[in-house]
Amino acid sequence: MTEISRRALIAGATATAATTAFGSMLISPASLIAQPAPGAAVDPDKDAKVQFAKLSEALTGIDQSILTPNVDPFGMNAEVFAKAKAADASTLQTILNKFNGTAGGPPKSISQILGEDTKDESAKFLMRSIILAWYLGAWYAPQDLKKNFYSDKDPQHSYYSTRRYSKEVLIPHDVISPNAYTNCMVWRVAQAHPMGYSNLQFGYWGQEPPAAEMFIKPLPQDPPADPKKAVSK
Amino acid sequence: MIEVDRFALKFIGALGIVMLLCCMTLTTGRAAGRDMQQQVSGKPNSDDKTCTDIPLKNISEIDFGVIENTIDNAIRQGKNWIPCDANQESDPKGDTPAQKLQRGFDYYSWLTFIALNSPKGGFLGAGTPVWETYKQLPDVMLTDGRAPSDWSDPNQPVVPGPCANKKGMIIHMDMEETYNEPFKTGPLFDQNGNYAVFVIFMNRQMFGYIKDNNLYNREGQETFQDEVDFPEGNIGTGNLGAIMIKVSWKLMKQGVDFGEKITPKYHIIDGLLYRPKQKGDDACRQVKLGLIGFHVGHKTAQRQQWIWTTFEHHENVPTQEDVDKHTTAGPYSFYDPKCKPSDCPVNQVPLGPWDPDPLGWAPFPANPTFRSQIVRTGPSSGELFQDDDVAVLNKLFHDWKRIKGTVWEHYDLITTQWPSSFPCSFKKHPGSLPDPTCTPFPTFLANSTLETFSQPLHDGGVPLATSSCISCHNNATTNPTHHDPKSMAMRSDFTYILEKAHSIHESNAQENNK
Numbered sequence: 001m002t003e004i005s006r007r008a009l010i011a012g013a014t015a016t017a018a019t020t021a022f023g024s025m026l027i028s029p030a031s032l033i034a035q036p037a038p039g040a041a042v043d044p045d046k047d048a049k050v051q052f053a054k055l056s057e058a059l060t061g062i063d064q065s066i067l068t069p070n071v072d073p074f075g076m077n078a079e080v081f082a083k084a085k086a087a088d089a090s091t092l093q094t095i096l097n098k099f100n101g102t103a104g105g106p107p108k109s110i111s112q113i114l115g116e117d118t119k120d121e122s123a124k125f126l127m128r129s130i131i132l133a134w135y136l137g138a139w140y141a142p143q144d145l146k147k148n149f150y151s152d153k154d155p156q157h158s159y160y161s162t163r164r165y166s167k168e169v170l171i172p173h174d175v176i177s178p179n180a181y182t183n184c185m186v187w188r189v190a191q192a193h194p195m196g197y198s199n200l201q202f203g204y205w206g207q208e209p210p211a212a213e214m215f216i217k218p219l220p221q222d223p224p225a226d227p228k229k230a231v232s233k
Numbered sequence: 234m235i236e237v238d239r240f241a242l243k244f245i246g247a248l249g250i251v252m253l254l255c256c257m258t259l260t261t262g263r264a265a266g267r268d269m270q271q272q273v274s275g276k277p278n279s280d281d282k283t284c285t286d287i288p289l290k291n292i293s294e295i296d297f298g299v300i301e302n303t304i305d306n307a308i309r310q311g312k313n314w315i316p317c318d319a320n321q322e323s324d325p326k327g328d329t330p331a332q333k334l335q336r337g338f339d340y341y342s343w344l345t346f347i348a349l350n351s352p353k354g355g356f357l358g359a360g361t362p363v364w365e366t367y368k369q370l371p372d373v374m375l376t377d378g379r380a381p382s383d384w385s386d387p388n389q390p391v392v393p394g395p396c397a398n399k400k401g402m403i404i405h406m407d408m409e410e411t412y413n414e415p416f417k418t419g420p421l422f423d424q425n426g427n428y429a430v431f432v433i434f435m436n437r438q439m440f441g442y443i444k445d446n447n448l449y450n451r452e453g454q455e456t457f458q459d460e461v462d463f464p465e466g467n468i469g470t471g472n473l474g475a476i477m478i479k480v481s482w483k484l485m486k487q488g489v490d491f492g493e494k495i496t497p498k499y500h501i502i503d504g505l506l507y508r509p510k511q512k513g514d515d516a517c518r519q520v521k522l523g524l525i526g527f528h529v530g531h532k533t534a535q536r537q538q539w540i541w542t543t544f545e546h547h548e549n550v551p552t553q554e555d556v557d558k559h560t561t562a563g564p565y566s567f568y569d570p571k572c573k574p575s576d577c578p579v580n581q582v583p584l585g586p587w588d589p590d591p592l593g594w595a596p597f598p599a600n601p602t603f604r605s606q607i608v609r610t611g612p613s614s615g616e617l618f619q620d621d622d623v624a625v626l627n628k629l630f631h632d633w634k635r636i637k638g639t640v641w642e643h644y645d646l647i648t649t650q651w652p653s654s655f656p657c658s659f660k661k662h663p664g665s666l667p668d669p670t671c672t673p674f675p676t677f678l679a680n681s682t683l684e685t686f687s688q689p690l691h692d693g694g695v696p697l698a699t700s701s702c703i704s705c706h707n708n709a710t711t712n713p714t715h716h717d718p719k720s721m722a723m724r725s726d727f728t729y730i731l732e733k734a735h736s737i738h739e740s741n742a743q744e745n746n747k
Contacts (some may be wrong), residue, residue: 071674202722
């Protein structure tokens, strides 16, 4: 599933980028702190969000420490979780229970969960929405993904047809937030940056980008510094 | 954040050279009233190899007795007591990862503020703050591109002719950076109609790196082959590391801010407003300057993106929340509570010209052309951190017996910005990382006197446009000559200071055209 989704993602990213209004990129202070402070109301979804981060790692192939860093000014995990919960809370809970083994049985893999999916494939398309949200910073409703999913019976409306960029075939979606757009994973996977926003330093365009793995895996810890060598010049 | 607008560089450089070479007589030596001290090399000396770590249990249990003893011991031993790096709470109480870490940085910021504003070998108020003895930017990036003089303690500034035999810190009003804010966003005028003025300093380690590597002129930057990598502070080795400081000053009014029977609220110094286009005494007017803003950038081993501290005088501006709730408690230097919004729209700049000479500005004008009406618009610390940690920390330090009752109790830490992702922030040469900024936290930070017109809004900001120390300085580069067509600017390790370098040949060309 991940393979198919990733392939589709590149095309989807292009479409998303093309249709994204690149206007205000306000970063809300509400997202500056991902975790509640003492005295604040207890987040009823606190545990579910932790489980969701683990699930997201499995779905995206990107290390959890990248998706949910210790200090998380952007809080994308919470944003994607909120979208998924709003779309289909029941299915999301089922997926989380199975994946984390919190429903009595042992933890299950993504493929096992897909194998146990309901007839309407609600888990499959919700997980696909989650993958797209992480990669593109945009929310594609599961029902829209399903409607546009490849079908031999209706090749004209196949997402994979040559008409996939036409108005009637383009899958509707909303950019989740300016933060989600600039911090979504497609830029990392492509070793690139969104239009109009880059943290890369001067001259980067004339150099090889950092290795792809550096974008999606935690940076290696350095060996302890030799104090004698650490003395500055 | 510390230095101004990189895009202004070429214009300022060209204009500055013409103006300075045509209109000013440079005399190197000492300003009157300063004692010549022993000259030392630009390289770090033993002072830079000692720093004083004052661990933090947690901010609820700061032991000022321990702080006092540690500082007093350091002073007795002649040791530097500026922190070499930020520490974290050893016994943090619950809270979020961001909040716990932020507390350590804010504690570091207060210790740094106190140490830098204390004299060498003494505590606050006992003499000239140590940072005032550092090198000013114009004393390093000389307009003729020649090598700056060696480090001396205190600094021996390049004294323009009109300022010879006068006492005070030279304020180069001929440099746009002195009165215009970053990215040419505009000047700031106080309620007396005077400019707020800005000055940049660097410590010995930063200066030493620039001098030893010939980065003080554009030719030297062209031949420099390495990646710019300033010395880093390191608690383990006791190395202080590179520190740069940008301050903002307000002109003090006699009878109001200082004088007989007046208890000063500001740290006040003698200043010399150098304006080479003016004649007579106006070419170097002696004034009293009060400290209103204080930025520190400090490179450390664990924060290769530098740690960014910002303080302000308590009476600079109200917050937007104060204004909305009608709880302003002036007087303010840059806000008039009595002026209606329709008459005094907030956070606006005047129409040009902004330069003091064409504007015809003189200190304390009888009929000011403009008074800034400024409010702090960003989220308060209470909104960022639910316990309002910064306000708590400010009160703790204000109430400390060594600060209570001094001018320093009127200075507030706004907060500290630091790279929050690690091991990312430990990595040397951040330019090779996917995100060289290593996720600055808080995302935005502005001083209302130094980034007045690029403050975050209450509900956020615009990346790369709203003030963020690390994100902005991540774009800083060198400014080499291009004798070799392949030479190009390089990243400059989070400082715009290197962009201010001049060329020897530009200077020679000016001489030949005379």
